Amino acid sequence: MATANVKLVLHCGLEKVWNTVTSLENFTWRSDLAQIEVLEDGKQFVEYTKDGYATVFTVTAFEPMKRYEFDMENDMMHGHWVGLFSYDNEETSINFTEAVTVKKMILKPFAGAYLKKQQSAYIADLRRFLLQSSF
Numbered sequence: 001m002a003t004a005n006v007k008l009v010l011h012c013g014l015e016k017v018w019n020t021v022t023s024l025e026n027f028t029w030r031s032d033l034a035q036i037e038v039l040e041d042g043k044q045f046v047e048y049t050k051d052g053y054a055t056v057f058t059v060t061a062f063e064p065m066k067r068y069e070f071d072m073e074n075d076m077m078h079g080h081w082v083g084l085f086s087y088d089n090e091e092t093s094i095n096f097t098e099a100v101t102v103k104k105m106i107l108k109p110f111a112g113a114y115l116k117k118q119q120s121a122y123i124a125d126l127r128r129f130l131l132q133s134s135f
Contacts, residue, residue, distance in 0.1 A: 001079075001099055001100065001101045002099070002100055002101075002102070002108075002111035002112040002114075002115050003097065003098065003099040003100075003112075003115070004097070004098050004112065004115035004116050004118075004119045005095070005096065005097045005098075006094075006095075006096050006119050006120075006123055007093070007094070007095045007096075008093070008094050008123060009091050009092070009093050010091065010092045010093075010094065010127070010130060011090070011091055012091075012092055012130045013087075013090075013092065014065055014085060014086075014087035014092045015065065016092075016130065017085065017092045017094065017126075017130065018064065018065050018068075018085055020126065020129060020130065020133075021068065021083060021085075021094075021126070022062075022068055024036050024038055024045055027047075029125055029126070029128070029129035029133075030122070030125050031121060031125050032049055032050065032118075032121060032122075032125075033047055033048065033049060033050065034048050034049060034050045034052070035047075035048040036048070039056075042059060042062065043058065043059050044056065044057065044058050044059065045057050053074065054074060055072055055073065055074040056072065056073050056074065057070045057071070057072050058070055058071045058072075060080075061082075065085055065087075066084070066085055066086075067082070067083065067084055067085070068082075068083040068085075069081065069082045069083070072100075075103065076102060076103055076104060076107060077100045077101060077102050077103055077107075077111070078100065078101055078103070079098060079099050079100030079101060080098075080099050081096070081097070081098045081099075082096070082097045082098075083095070083096050084096075096119065098115055098118075098119065100115060
């Protein structure tokens with residue numbers, strides 16, 4: 001199993017960060033996505049990369065402004081993501097942890113580096129969007 005974690009303090013309101021991360025309608029800030037298809041509102045959705053690769057997400061925890069969790073699966077991996085959110089002194093802290101198990105053993109040596117790369121791109125996109133938007 002490969003695991004990646006990122007902790008970050010954002011100089012932004014908690015509600016704005018929460019709404020950005022959890023929105024299934026407003027995803028254009030994500031540089032890696034072409035589409036999100038909602039299968040069951042609040043419970044399951046599919047993200048499609050710009051290359052058309054699909055990953056199914058099943059929400060397992062949704063505590064507004066505090067905790068967002070989901071299981072994820074595609075033909076290469078399955079895993080779990082946990083997002084923790086807190087607010088103090090006009091700053092929002094996020095703590096995102098992703099753990100995946102690859103389905104093809106040949107990919108196992110690359111899983112950790114891939115997760116970190118994906119997580120870095122996500123955080124860069126999130127920061128850029130939060131700084132530029134009034135969402």
